[in-house]
Amino acid sequence: MEHQSAVAYGNHYGNGYLGHSLSSDEIGMSFDYIIIHESGHEWFGNSITSRDIADMWIHEGFTCYTESVYVECLYGYEKGQNYINGLKQNIANDHPIIGFYGVGFEGSGDMYPKGALMLNTIRSIINDDAKWWKLLLDYSNKFRHQIIDTETVVAFFNKESGLNLTPVFNQYLRYPAIPVLEIKREKGSIQYRWKADAADFNMPVDVEINKKQVRLQPTTTWKFTETRGIKDFKVLQQKFLIDVMEVE
Numbered sequence: 001m002e003h004q005s006a007v008a009y010g011n012h013y014g015n016g017y018l019g020h021s022l023s024s025d026e027i028g029m030s031f032d033y034i035i036i037h038e039s040g041h042e043w044f045g046n047s048i049t050s051r052d053i054a055d056m057w058i059h060e061g062f063t064c065y066t067e068s069v070y071v072e073c074l075y076g077y078e079k080g081q082n083y084i085n086g087l088k089q090n091i092a093n094d095h096p097i098i099g100f101y102g103v104g105f106e107g108s109g110d111m112y113p114k115g116a117l118m119l120n121t122i123r124s125i126i127n128d129d130a131k132w133w134k135l136l137l138d139y140s141n142k143f144r145h146q147i148i149d150t151e152t153v154v155a156f157f158n159k160e161s162g163l164n165l166t167p168v169f170n171q172y173l174r175y176p177a178i179p180v181l182e183i184k185r186e187k188g189s190i191q192y193r194w195k196a197d198a199a200d201f202n203m204p205v206d207v208e209i210n211k212k213q214v215r216l217q218p219t220t221t222w223k224f225t226e227t228r229g230i231k232d233f234k235v236l237q238q239k240f241l242i243d244v245m246e247v248e
């Protein structure tokens, strides 16, 4: 566990976490989870600390994300994606990740896996790895040894990415549900839109249309794919934490 000046360790020096893996992907059993997770807290938790425990995702979401960065550094992008997507099994979508301010009330335990997968989603939205890694490094340097809150994180990510990510952060942090991509098949075309709670929710999503990768820009109103005669349509769900629902 993270503490200023020291990290506490308790995993009997075994791989995984107390004999099992938090990820459904087998790679989770190839390293000592607690060594990696708690090391991540030196940056996210100890160096950058949340002002209120309601914003504890600032520790746990980022630190959980560092686990997948570790896997990616050792084994490459695909394995990192498999690891982080294997954490989905732990997401409850029961309560918002942000708790209640001023009363010592932390939010849902989803702050770990869902927080990490939200960051992975934002990486896919930005769609430029050089920019993404620089943003994370700049974030950890800019707020080094500081106490911050959710608004500070969101403002920094908006400024550095040049995007308005506020509705994305709001959906994942302030509502229990994740965005649902609704799709309708009609005469060889696909209609699509987001169903979400956050005001003005929108974000891109990558799909495969007839085996070719295409980036769609759904909003909460229906749009059509430019391609007609679609035989094959697949949403690349490893890159975005979303549900996909076919509607009539």
Ligand SMILES: [Zn+2]
Pocket: 001, 002, 037, 041, 059, 060, 063
């Ligand atoms: Zn932790």
